[in-house]
Amino acid sequence: AQSVAQPEDQVNVAEGNPLTVKCTYSVSGNPYLFWYVQYPNRGLQFLLKYITGDNLVKGSYGFEAEFNKSQTSFHLKKPSALVSDSALYFCAVRDYLDSNYQLIWGAGTKLIIKP
Amino acid sequence: EAGVTQSPTHLIKTRGQQATLRCSPISGHTSVYWYQQALGLGLQFLLWYDEGEERNRGNFPPRFSGRQFPNYSSELNVNALELEDSALYLCASSFGASGGYEQYFGPGTRLTVT
Structure with a gap:
């Protein structure tokens, strides 16, 4: 079965600095990878996904993620952090289980951007 | 949209009471997740419905159940409520069941059990 790990419970970044939220995965075959963001007391919002093609994927709100097959990683990045980026971020990978596809979710990383 | x-x-x-939560997916989406x-x-994944059928369920007791209606909306029922059922329940929908389509989430229902 596939799995996904977000090794950091929390990431602290100063406003204006670049940010990285880490995600690693374990798959058999080609991975389908996703990033979501959850603002306080809200549902999750889709940011971006990788299925195939260019290893650098651009998404909403200026975020991008780099797919690295050799390191089995899919880190989320942004060149210049905003205070409004403070939220909970989830990485997910598609799994094939019990004859169905489903998403396997990471535990989430809390991103705190300090002014 | x-x-x-x-x-x-x-x-x-x-x-000990029962709770019923409701979800309406994005128009055109056939899959609903709880x-x-x-x-x-x-x-924590609860349930997945597609085209009216339950496709998969997570590691939750049978008192968590649901259904999907012909218009693809869905209902989650929680029987014999326990204090630890207090949580935010999120519904998501996607275009199909292949897993390659992103899920779109609703704002959630905050269930408090006293």
């Missing part, structure tokens, strides 16, 4: 909607926004129940999120933590 209207997003995923959930009702009610908040629900307060007493231990998740439990306790205390702003990770997502």
